[in-house]
Each structure stands twice: as C-alpha cells, then as structure tokens.
Amino acid sequence: MTQSRAGTEPPRTRVSFLSQRSAGASGRVLRPSAKLLPEDARGHNRALVLQTLFTVGQQSRADVARGTGLTRVTVSDLVTELMAEGLLVETGQREGARPGKPAILLDIDRSSFQIIGIDLSDSAVFRGAVLDLGGSIQRRVQLPVTGSIGQAAIDQVAILIESLLALVTAPLLGIGVGSPGIVDRAGVVISAPNLEWTGVPLQAALSEQFGVPVVVANDANAAVLAEHSFGDASGEGDLMLVRVGRGVGAGLLLGGALLYGSRFAAGEIGHVVVGTDGGELCSCGTHGCLETWLAAPRLEAKLADAALDTTPGAAGDTILREAGRRLGIALATIVGALDLSEVVLSGPERLLDGSLVEATRETIRRRTMERLHGGLTLRLSTLGDDIVLRGAAVMVISSRLGVS
Amino acid sequence: MTQSRAGTEPPRTRVSFLSQRSAGASGRVLRPSAKLLPEDARGHNRALVLQTLFTVGQQSRADVARGTGLTRVTVSDLVTELMAEGLLVETGQREGARPGKPAILLDIDRSSFQIIGIDLSDSAVFRGAVLDLGGSIQRRVQLPVTGSIGQAAIDQVAILIESLLALVTAPLLGIGVGSPGIVDRAGVVISAPNLEWTGVPLQAALSEQFGVPVVVANDANAAVLAEHSFGDASGEGDLMLVRVGRGVGAGLLLGGALLYGSRFAAGEIGHVVVGTDGGELCSCGTHGCLETWLAAPRLEAKLADAALDTTPGAAGDTILREAGRRLGIALATIVGALDLSEVVLSGPERLLDGSLVEATRETIRRRTMERLHGGLTLRLSTLGDDIVLRGAAVMVISSRLGVS
Secondary structure (H helix, E strand, C coil), rough: CCCCCCCCCCCCCCCCCCCCHHHHHHHEEEEEECCCHHHHHHHHHHHHHHHHHHCCCCCHHHHHHHCCCCCCHHHHHHHHHHHHCEEEEEEEEECCCCCCCCCCEEEEEECCEEEEEECCCCEEEEEEEEEEEECCEEEEEEEEECCCCCHHHHHHHHHHHHHHHHHCCCCCEEEEEECCEEEEECCEEEHHHHHCEEECCCCHHHHHHCCCCEEEEEHHHHHHHHHHHHHCCCCCCCEEEEEEEECCCEEEEEECCCCCCCCCCCCCCCCCCCCCCCCCCCCCCCEHHHHHHHCCCHHHHHHCCCCCCCCCCCCCCCCCCHHHCCCCCCCCHHHHHHHHEEEEEEEHHHHHHHHCHHHHHHHHHHHHHHHCCCCEEEEECCCCHHHHHHHHHHHHHHHHHCCC | CCCCCCCCCCCCCCCCCCCCCHHHHHCCCCCCCCCCCCCHHHHHHHHHHHHHHHHHHHHHHHHHHHHHHCCCHHHHHHHHHHHHCCEEEEECCCCCCCCCCCCEEEEEECCCCEEEEEEECCCCCEEEEEECCCCCCCEEEEEEEECHHHHHHHHHHHHHEEEEEHCCCEEEEEEEEECCEEEEECCEEEEEEEHCEECCHHHHHHHHHHHHCCCEEEEEHHHHHHHHHCCCCCCCCCEEEECCCCCEEEEECCCCCCCCCCCCCCCCCCCEEECCCCEECCCCEEECEEEHCCCCHHHHHHHHCCCCCCCCCCCHHHHHHHHHHHHHHHHHHHHHCCCCEEEEEECCHHCCCCHHHHHHHHHHHCCCCHHHCCCEEEEECCCCCHHHHHHHHHHHHHHHHCCC
C-alpha cells in the first residue's frame, strides 16, 4: 500500500487511535493568558458532557443538559458527535419511566478505546498494562529490568510498550508513563538518578517512535491523579498523595490541578530535613532527611536488625512508630500551610499500615490546630501496586478528552 | 428626585461605579466544571486586552492584537467598548514612527476609576485608602480602634468607608477589605479571634450598606496579591508571602491563583509546631508553635529583656537569629513540598531585616536540596505598611475587570 499523498499524511502506525482533531479542542487548557475563541467554548462544553457522564454515570440527554447547564440542542449536537466517535453509547431506556416518550440513557463506552499505562517507579521491574476508559486493567506485562540505566532503560520501555501494543484490542487513546524523578510539563525527564536519566525527552521520543499520543509525568503525580479519579478521595479537589518506596515523594492536587512547582519538583519531600535533633546520613549528604527515616529499604533494614519483631512495644514497632512520627512532623507543616483535608499514603502496606500511619496521624494532630485540622483524613490508598498504572491512564484520558 | 420605576431600580448610591453588566462577563472565572458560552469568550478576550495593557503598558491596537493573538477586528471592537467605559484612553502617537499611518497608542486610564482599600490587620488602627487603577494611593484615612470587637468593630469599618467615600473623586470600581482570620470565598469572616468575629458576612453586609461591589479576603491573601502585582515578584506565578505581625500567617499564590484550602485556612502557619526540641507555651495551648518564636509582640518582649542590644553576637541578635531559624525550619518543608522559587516576608523591618532573614535563608539552604532549591529567592517586601491596602485594590480590580 502506498501513501496517497507523499509527505502530507501522518506517519502510519500499527494501531488506530482517536484523531487529534476531534479531541484537540477539548484538551485545551483554559488559561487567562491565552486567547479564547468560539471553538474553545465548543471544546470545553464537549469535555463538560464527557465529564458529567464519567462522574455521574449513565444519564439521558435531558439529564446531561440539566447537569451541565447547556441547552438541549447543544447537548444533542455534542452527543451525536461523541457517539459517532464511539465514545458514547445509548444503553437503553430508563427503567420505570413515566408514560410518554421514554428517556434513552447514554453512557461512556468504556471499551471503545484503550490506554497503555506504564510504571517505571520500581527499580527492579517496569510494569505495564492495557486499560479501558474506566481505568480498569485488561492485560498486564512486567519486564524485569534490574540494573538497566540510561539508553538501555529507555530501550526496555520501548520493548514493554511493543509487547503491550500486541495486546490492545480497541483503538488506542494513547500511552501514559509514570516515571521516577523530575519530569517537566513536556514529558522530559529532567533528572531520574536511579535510571541515570538527565534531560531525557521520553514523551517526544516515544510519541515519535510509536506514532501515538504519549504523556509522561512523575510517578507520584500519576498516583495522585489515580487516587483522585479511582480511589476513595473525597473529591474536594485538594489532595496530597505520599509515595513511600525506594525513596519518598508526593503528588499534590490543588484546586483540582496538579502542582508542578517552579522547577517541576513539587512534592519532592524526601530530602527535606525533619526535626531539630539530628538523624542518619542521607545519600544526598545531609543528616536527617525524611528518606532516612521513611524510605522502604532503610525501614526494611532496620526491621531486619530488630529481628522483624513488630508486636506492640517491641523494637520493630518502635521503628515503625518513629518513621510515622517523622512523616507526621513534615506533613503537619504542609497540612497547616495548604489547609489540606486529605492525605493518602501509598506504598508497602506491611510497613505503612498500623503503627506507622497511626503515629503519623497522632503527630499531625499534636502539631497543628485541632480547630482547623481536626477533620483531616489520613489513610492508605486502596489502589495498591496499580496506582501509577491507573494514574498513567488518567493522564491520557485527561489530556485527550479534557476530563479528569 | 424620585425613582423612575419604584421597586425595579437598584438602590441609589452616593457614588457612581462601573456597571455590573459591563464588567460581569469578564469577571467570570473559567472553570472546567461550568458551562462556557460564546459571551464568556468575549468577556475573556476583553480581560485579555486589559491584562496586556496593565502588564506591558501603552501599546497600539496592532501591538495588542499581536500580544494577545486576537484579530485586529476583535481588538478594535473591544477597545471601542473599553474606551466608551472610560477604562482605556488614546495617549498619542508612537514617537519615531515610520512614515505612513502613525500608530495611535492606547493605555489604561488609571485615573478613570478609583478603589477603596481597607486593612483591618492591625489591632490598634484600621487603615483605609483611596487608590487608582494602578494601585497608587491617592488619599489615606486611619481610624484608631484599640479594643473594638464584634459589632463595634464592624461599625468602625463602616465609619472608615464613609470617610473614604467623601474623598473619592472618580467613579468607584469597588471596595476591597483585607481582614485578619479565616475568610471564605464569599467574604464571610469565619473566624477572626482578635476582633471576636465568628461567621460575620462582612462582604455582603458592606455591599448592601454601600450599594457597591465589595470584596473581603484574608489580609495575607490580599498581601500576596499586592506583592505579585506591585512588588518585585518574578511573576512566575508561584509565590508565598509570610506576614509577621501580632501573629504569623501567609498567603500562597500557586499557578497564579490564590490557594484557599479545604476550610479557607491555607497559609495559617502560625500554629504549626516547629522543631522537635520543645518551645514556649502558645496562646493556642501547644508548645513551640511558629508564633511563639516569631510573632512581633513576643520578639519585641524578648528583645526588651535583652536590653535591645542587637549587635552581632549580642543577646538580641541571637534572639533574632533563632526566630529566623525557626521560620526557616517551617519554610524548608513548604519550599520542598511546593518547589517554590520565591518567598517574601512582610512585617516590621526592624525585626525581619538582617539577622532574622539571613538565618531563615541559611536554614532553608541547610534543610533542602541545593540542587533543587539553591535558586530560591527569600527577601523582604518593598511594599511596607501599604501591602494590604494595595492588595485590597488588586482584589477589586481582579474581580471587576478579570485581570490580575
């Protein structure tokens, strides 16, 4: 097969995906510093219809009009467009409808497109999955990568994506990647020491290689998006998710938007010193960083020394309580400054659940004003090891469809 | 003079102000959860034209079109509207223009409207001013209020506004009030212990009493807006302003928007415990809150005890350094979590400048990663005692004209 017009066609890919054209307008971010045109309003309203159906579930056109404040004509028009693209389906008539013209229910067709999610945060294994539009994992692939760094690690990511592409059974909306380290808004990994990546334009490289839209972001940022969309988050829009693993990092969702920070390092709390009474030497050269108290390998080593005796009052329990207390000292200041209502921990449950999280909760309570922060929710995520994979899917859905 | 149609006219006021209708659309906040209509695009673009002229200064219509990306027809149309309202004026022709049709320059007419700004943060005196659209103070009024609480304090605010209204010499854009305590988005003072206000709907009450648009916000939030608009802020959009006075509070501007927090208490860092080595008893009942180290009255008392000897190495200097160190301990965690590039201190220069701010800077440096936060700017505001008054003006300009 030859291309119909040499040089004017986009590169052919082995997978089909929703065209940029149809999703482009709705993916625009509305910023006061950018001009706003009538077509932006249409894209915004299109995203609004999708958001309502994603959030509330199946509804009639009239329900959507009421929920969004859009006219029924506008809603009908947008629904026709979205059904033609396969994103929406009619699911039948409302049960128990009153006599007269029955209301036809609409819903997102969660199987209409698929997403590839990649989690690079584990230094021993790169994890990948094929997910549907509902963020449910359809297929998984894992690639042991111990010791892979630099270009070799980038090659491993491509191999993982290749193997996942073979498992895709619907048009591909895009590929989302959660990477350790500092990642800018263009998906350039500015710095990921564990992978020895510096200034790696991973998003652009993968997008070019596979010819599909790719979104690369920090793993904790992906995780907080997953918690917001699929976890038990209250949905108030402000949420902090703390990831405890080889290091300690966090993702912050403020006013419903990810916080990036001045150098894309928001949430990097692992190397902030905690307390005024010393601490162990950290890999960064400072004493008493949060990671020296809380990083999983350090905690595991300390627990091994304490003969894994974690019964209350035993040495292991004391170690976990002290780790939790140190996390609480750091979080108390952040909760106070940001007036957070919810902080979620993600990482090894064996370490985090129980004494550790209890000590964190107690420490925050002691170090902030009860009147203001007594209602704080501090809990473990229920999304387990899939949190970054599912967050990577949210990144793609958000960037392609304008919903969160 | 009688009203032309009883019951259908808005209450008459003694001052004229820009009609809600003309400014309403542009004042709309664009949120993804709200529907977006064509008139919103027009309002947005109108604000964009004003924003460009506020930020860049005088420009031709063609400059504005280039700067905003809007068509020249749209710009001409919006400029005509804005000139009719008095907000824009033609200021002459560009000097040294090339031959041919000379470019006529436009600018905001900063004298076209005035704003009343009110600062209630000082417990001894309520401060007020008449400001122009450039945030310059035209007239001032101060009202000693020592001891006024509850309704008496509300009455004093009204008296202050009355006296300022008599000094207004242009149509009034609105009244901005910076209040101590926790203030919600509707301008209800949820809690201001010093004034013994709980759930006072100050914004609604003043707006009804005076028949003009009123915006009430927390004083530190007003201050961070002033620093962003009129101070030496880098303009990157993320900024923390720490106010040191009777208490300690902060305003946070993240991604160009004020952070409110889950209970409107964002920035309330005064009662977060600092360090793990004890501290004095705070008014809130806890030991070692930031206010016990840093609040101006406590520092003044300690310095008086130390015989006001603030030469290096002397007791007074040690007190200031320790206060700065404690502020640095709290800020290090916040700078790390938010990846801030700039933190500005506002309060008595005699206390903050020199040893205190140096110790804060050094402490943040020691407790965060040099690689990420070595470029942090920590400095004193140059706006002095007018910071809340000028911030109150920004609040009004922002809410009425959609610019920041």
